[in-house]
Amino acid sequence: MDLAAIVALAYGLYYRRHHRRDLLFAYVALNVGIFAVVSLLLVQRVDIAVGFGLFGVLSIIRLRSSEITQQEIAYYFIAIVLGLVNGLAGAWPLTALLLNGVLLAIMYVADHPRLLGRTRQQVVTLDVVHADPDLLRADLESRLRARVLHCVVTQVDYVRDVTVVDVRYAVPKTAPRMTGVRR
Known part of the structure; x- marks a missing residue:
């Protein structure tokens, strides 16, 4: 058994x-x-x-x-x-x-x-530092082509101009499924 x-x-x-x-x-x-x-x-x-x-x-x-x-x-x-x-x-x-x-x-x-198939989580490294949270959210939505539900900045490097963000987002129903991306 x-x-x-x-x-x-x-x-x-x-x-x-x-x-x-x-x-x-x-x-x-x-x-x-x-x-x-x-x-x-x-x-x-x-x-x-x-x-x-x-x-x-x-x-x-x-x-x-x-x-x-x-x-x-x-x-x-x-x-x-x-x-x-x-x-x-x-x-x-x-x-x-x-x-x-x-x-x-x-x-x-x-x-x-x-x-919860349309909800995804991903750690994203951006080549820019956003001081404004609304601009950060807009940038993430543009890059991911999805609605950002929640994002947390985990690292900011002003020397290299890099931001690391843990993002939770919902993909549209018609969006193609990305291969190689873990949920």
Whole structure:
């Protein structure tokens, strides 16, 4: 049941929507590892200190990636929860099946492209420094060909005349989808 759930999450939902092979592997490996350890801890009587030690080790593992989004961290969390649910629910397979279904359904809906598909986020480096926030917004809308919803200046370099801005924007319905741009 755990393998079916993680394959549905990692390949059926995540990979088909986001196409990051490295994280697909990480989600599966993390889930299977959590499932195996929890299953072993349930079969073998161990001291509570071992359980705390396990979670201590998990807490020092950093999520390393060239770039990882909050959305991808959510997939990590669900992969861990699926491993825990399936590892702990050996005596209650129907409960595990129900929880797996609920978790997968929530991820399917929450990450569905139609839900917030027109909203994008991008870090933009401009070759100009705008003192006026309205001029900055107009410049961003012109360059992105979209309506800026929110922007935060993260860096200004007056020497090189550069501004770095974190922008949230909504593309028009008729705009072509940009390839290679992460949402």
